[in-house]
Amino acid sequence: MVDVQTNEIGKLAALVALTDETAALDIAPQLSEYEVVTGKVGSMELKKVIASVETAAKRGNLIDGETYRETHALYHAIIEAAEGVTRGKLSVGEIMRTVGLSFSVVRGRPYEDAREGEWLAVCFYGTIGAPIKGKEHETLGLGINHI
Amino acid sequence: MVDVQTNEIGKLAALVALTDETAALDIAPQLSEYEVVTGKVGSMELKKVIASVETAAKRGNLIDGETYRETHALYHAIIEAAEGVTRGKLSVGEIMRTVGLSFSVVRGRPYEDAREGEWLAVCFYGTIGAPIKGKEHETLGLGINHI
Amino acid sequence: MVDVQTNEIGKLAALVALTDETAALDIAPQLSEYEVVTGKVGSMELKKVIASVETAAKRGNLIDGETYRETHALYHAIIEAAEGVTRGKLSVGEIMRTVGLSFSVVRGRPYEDAREGEWLAVCFYGTIGAPIKGKEHETLGLGINHI
Amino acid sequence: MVDVQTNEIGKLAALVALTDETAALDIAPQLSEYEVVTGKVGSMELKKVIASVETAAKRGNLIDGETYRETHALYHAIIEAAEGVTRGKLSVGEIMRTVGLSFSVVRGRPYEDAREGEWLAVCFYGTIGAPIKGKEHETLGLGINHI
Amino acid sequence: MVDVQTNEIGKLAALVALTDETAALDIAPQLSEYEVVTGKVGSMELKKVIASVETAAKRGNLIDGETYRETHALYHAIIEAAEGVTRGKLSVGEIMRTVGLSFSVVRGRPYEDAREGEWLAVCFYGTIGAPIKGKEHETLGLGINHI
Amino acid sequence: MVDVQTNEIGKLAALVALTDETAALDIAPQLSEYEVVTGKVGSMELKKVIASVETAAKRGNLIDGETYRETHALYHAIIEAAEGVTRGKLSVGEIMRTVGLSFSVVRGRPYEDAREGEWLAVCFYGTIGAPIKGKEHETLGLGINHI
Numbered sequence: 001m002v003d004v005q006t007n008e009i010g011k012l013a014a015l016v017a018l019t020d021e022t023a024a025l026d027i028a029p030q031l032s033e034y035e036v037v038t039g040k041v042g043s044m045e046l047k048k049v050i051a052s053v054e055t056a057a058k059r060g061n062l063i064d065g066e067t068y069r070e071t072h073a074l075y076h077a078i079i080e081a082a083e084g085v086t087r088g089k090l091s092v093g094e095i096m097r098t099v100g101l102s103f104s105v106v107r108g109r110p111y112e113d114a115r116e117g118e119w120l121a122v123c124f125y126g127t128i129g130a131p132i133k134g135k136e137h138e139t140l141g142l143g144i145n146h147i
Numbered sequence: 148m149v150d151v152q153t154n155e156i157g158k159l160a161a162l163v164a165l166t167d168e169t170a171a172l173d174i175a176p177q178l179s180e181y182e183v184v185t186g187k188v189g190s191m192e193l194k195k196v197i198a199s200v201e202t203a204a205k206r207g208n209l210i211d212g213e214t215y216r217e218t219h220a221l222y223h224a225i226i227e228a229a230e231g232v233t234r235g236k237l238s239v240g241e242i243m244r245t246v247g248l249s250f251s252v253v254r255g256r257p258y259e260d261a262r263e264g265e266w267l268a269v270c271f272y273g274t275i276g277a278p279i280k281g282k283e284h285e286t287l288g289l290g291i292n293h294i
Numbered sequence: 295m296v297d298v299q300t301n302e303i304g305k306l307a308a309l310v311a312l313t314d315e316t317a318a319l320d321i322a323p324q325l326s327e328y329e330v331v332t333g334k335v336g337s338m339e340l341k342k343v344i345a346s347v348e349t350a351a352k353r354g355n356l357i358d359g360e361t362y363r364e365t366h367a368l369y370h371a372i373i374e375a376a377e378g379v380t381r382g383k384l385s386v387g388e389i390m391r392t393v394g395l396s397f398s399v400v401r402g403r404p405y406e407d408a409r410e411g412e413w414l415a416v417c418f419y420g421t422i423g424a425p426i427k428g429k430e431h432e433t434l435g436l437g438i439n440h441i
Numbered sequence: 442m443v444d445v446q447t448n449e450i451g452k453l454a455a456l457v458a459l460t461d462e463t464a465a466l467d468i469a470p471q472l473s474e475y476e477v478v479t480g481k482v483g484s485m486e487l488k489k490v491i492a493s494v495e496t497a498a499k500r501g502n503l504i505d506g507e508t509y510r511e512t513h514a515l516y517h518a519i520i521e522a523a524e525g526v527t528r529g530k531l532s533v534g535e536i537m538r539t540v541g542l543s544f545s546v547v548r549g550r551p552y553e554d555a556r557e558g559e560w561l562a563v564c565f566y567g568t569i570g571a572p573i574k575g576k577e578h579e580t581l582g583l584g585i586n587h588i
Numbered sequence: 589m590v591d592v593q594t595n596e597i598g599k600l601a602a603l604v605a606l607t608d609e610t611a612a613l614d615i616a617p618q619l620s621e622y623e624v625v626t627g628k629v630g631s632m633e634l635k636k637v638i639a640s641v642e643t644a645a646k647r648g649n650l651i652d653g654e655t656y657r658e659t660h661a662l663y664h665a666i667i668e669a670a671e672g673v674t675r676g677k678l679s680v681g682e683i684m685r686t687v688g689l690s691f692s693v694v695r696g697r698p699y700e701d702a703r704e705g706e707w708l709a710v711c712f713y714g715t716i717g718a719p720i721k722g723k724e725h726e727t728l729g730l731g732i733n734h735i
Numbered sequence: 736m737v738d739v740q741t742n743e744i745g746k747l748a749a750l751v752a753l754t755d756e757t758a759a760l761d762i763a764p765q766l767s768e769y770e771v772v773t774g775k776v777g778s779m780e781l782k783k784v785i786a787s788v789e790t791a792a793k794r795g796n797l798i799d800g801e802t803y804r805e806t807h808a809l810y811h812a813i814i815e816a817a818e819g820v821t822r823g824k825l826s827v828g829e830i831m832r833t834v835g836l837s838f839s840v841v842r843g844r845p846y847e848d849a850r851e852g853e854w855l856a857v858c859f860y861g862t863i864g865a866p867i868k869g870k871e872h873e874t875l876g877l878g879i880n881h882i
Contacts, residue, residue, distance in 0.1 A: 011272070014287055072570075072576075091679075095635060130659055137660070144284045238384060240341060241341060242373065242376075276366075282362045381524040388825075390782040509725075510852055512718055513880075678823070726856070
């Protein structure tokens with residue numbers, strides 16, 4: 001059994017990305033207190049990865065696509081997660097590599113103090129490597145932001 | 148139950164860092180085919196974080212501290228994991244933040260083809276934030292290298 | 295006369311940092327609709343620059359120092375402004391240079407749509423260079439975040 | 442009235458980019474001692490932004506397009522200003538964002554000591570954000586180089 | 589005469605890139621104990637530079653293209669060498685510049701201790717600059733990795 | 736014999752750093768048309784590396800320490816060379832590594848067109864690695880600037 005505190009929004013997002021929402025709910029029932037969106041994307045273009053998460057979050061009503069505030073919060077959380085995926089060089093195809101990723105976006109209130117309001121966690125898990133099947137290894141990235 | 152493939156050395160390292168070795172073994176029994184070292188470190192200095200993982204790996208005989216080859220492989224895996232933790236700026240105290248991290252180092256043969264040899268995964272999970280209790284959020288980073 | 299739109303929170307912050315609050319109010323009377331804090335800091339340590347802005351913002355009640363949410367929003371705006379100051383290398387003394395900066399922090403509602411809520415702008419203006427008087431040139435940086 | 446010292450080439454460039462050359466001359470008459478070129482550019486490609494400034498500076502005879510020396514000085518001043526605009530990630534469209542910028546290039550002798558010769562300041566001011574109208578915030582960047 | 593130690597795999601790679609394999613062998617006969625591949629590439633796309641080195645190394649049997657382990661070791665050595673070429677911004681055409689490079693890849697056993705095994709050095713030497721003949725200066729980069 | 740063109744100031748600087756001034760003059764007699772300064776520095780602090788090159792250049796009258804213009808040109812050439820040495824992370828001790836470097840600074844007129852004036856090349860060659868003797872590999876970096 002995985003020990004997950006209710007307020008560990010990042011750990012919850014990571015468990016969803018590493019497994020799937022059903023398995024994550026099984027391990028960590030407190031995930032039910034959060035809104036969750038998941039998806040998959042494979043690309044040599046980072047902008048497609050970013051757009052894929054944004055589209056999933058808007059379609060899943062996890063963020064309000066009408067306001068820039070929520071788009072801005074999500075964008076920076078995605079970029080921070082992408083820094084973990086790309087480890088120091090925010091590029092994929094430009095430096096001859098490709099990614100195949102599962103992602104989760106989790107939204108809710110991780111802090112006890114009500115004034116802390118809502119936060120977002122974005123997690124990517126998958127592979128990064130040469131654009132040839134099998135010539136790749138795993139990668140992981142987490143971004144967190146207030147919304 | 149978490150679906151973990153035997154060859155997913157990064158997912159195994161992440162599960163250990165997110166929980167602990169016992170819980171991770173319970174979820175993913177295939178972890179027993181790998182060598183694992185864990186530890187904890189809190190600091191405003193990245194070099195202490197790096198040294199802490201290196202010391203744990205040498206003391207746990209996970210790497211051969213006598214050869215530069217193994218030190219070099221581990222160092223780059225640590226730095227890649229630290230890129231995820233620091234998200235784009237490989238600094239902690241210099242930019243007024245502190246980290247409190249659990250880490251795992253996992254060594255073994257994740258690829259079926261024997262010629263692929265041994266690989267290392269380093270994973271950090273914990274908090275990053277202002278040097279004031281509670282003014283922080285979660286962070287995660289994974290680095291993988293051949294050894 | 296400088297043409298400043300009420301919603302140009304970044305331009306307002308820049309005018310304050312380039313001059314001072316009185317001069318900026320004279321040029322751009324719409325600044326009175328925002329909360330403003332200013333200060334000065336000279337250092338070879340980026341953490342002192344960051345701490346100086348944070349302290350000024352808390353003392354001036356521009357942010358609520360009790361909640362992490364507001365600290366987090368301000369921190370990232372400061373870091374983004376510091377990227378402009380340091381231009382690609384988030385370091386000062388570590389690479390043998392020093393800064394002497396005036397800063398402004400401006401908080402308010404720059405978007406017409408009420409759902410956009412409050413935003414923050416942080417601007418630095420001053421000098422960067424060798425730690426010898428006169429061996430320096432000007433530098434400028436702006437960071438913006440939702441709060 | 443904005444207090445601008447004759448030698449503050451960066452502040453002069455910033456005032457021009459934040460307003461326009463006429464307004465800047467009105468605020469800071471000492472701008473007349475410098476050569477100035479201005480322009481506007483909107484793009485998802487950083488290379489178009491760079492090319493736009495280079496072309497304006499050559500057409501306006503602000504730099505001698507025949508010599509690499511002057512091209513080199515301008516190029517690095519543009520890149521430094523672009524670091525402020527992009528804040529830590531020298532990418533625009535690759536990470537799913539777009540810029541709409543006004544720019545100024547100012548050339549002259551900001552130091553009293555005649556041996557310091559000529560210097561260049563490049564300033565960008567405008568917006569950066571999602572490629573959707575209104576989903577953006579302001580951005581600013583300044584680069585300075587000897588020529 | 590250039591003083592080159594047998595174990596200086598980086599210096600050997602640099603001499604090959606700065607001159608050619610014949611001249612380098614003449615200066616440093618110990619190069620004969622290593623496997624060497626050389627090539628040339630000019631491009632505004634970093635991925636073409638990377639692919640060019642990878643293809644040369646595979647065709648020259650310097651690495652085993654069948655195993656990911658060797659591809660991974662070479663890839664990171666190329667990226668490290670490219671960091672020297674691009675100096676802090678792993679981009680070429682995206683920031684309006686082009687490269688014309690000679691490269692060398694050297695493989696062998698530079699350490700006396702047999703346990704250190706095989707290592708790789710990748711060196712680039714050539715020009716970087718505006719995409720106009722003559723508007724460029726020299727550039728150099730070296731990457732080293734265990735294999 | 737190494738083929739070196741008179742105008743290859745970067746190759747000349749690299750040959751001096753890889754060997755020494757006497758050996759380099761022997762290989763490339765055209766080096767005598769340039770001013771050259773050399774030195775050695777070992778440190779875990781990048782600022783000491785930078786200061787060491789600046790001091791050598793001033794003491795050797797290679798640059799005029801009185802003018803900021805020349806200090807500025809040298810500083811940026813040093814930083815570019817340091818990017819090659821540190822490969823993507825402008826840090827040494829902060830990320831638990833140390834450098835032992837020989838350096839050269841070469842000043843002169845590499846372009847045929849007299850209007851191109853004087854340029855500087857800075858080259859570092861040495862080792863980088865763990866702060867333990869032998870746990871290190873070679874590193875190289877070149878920076879070039881107009882002066």
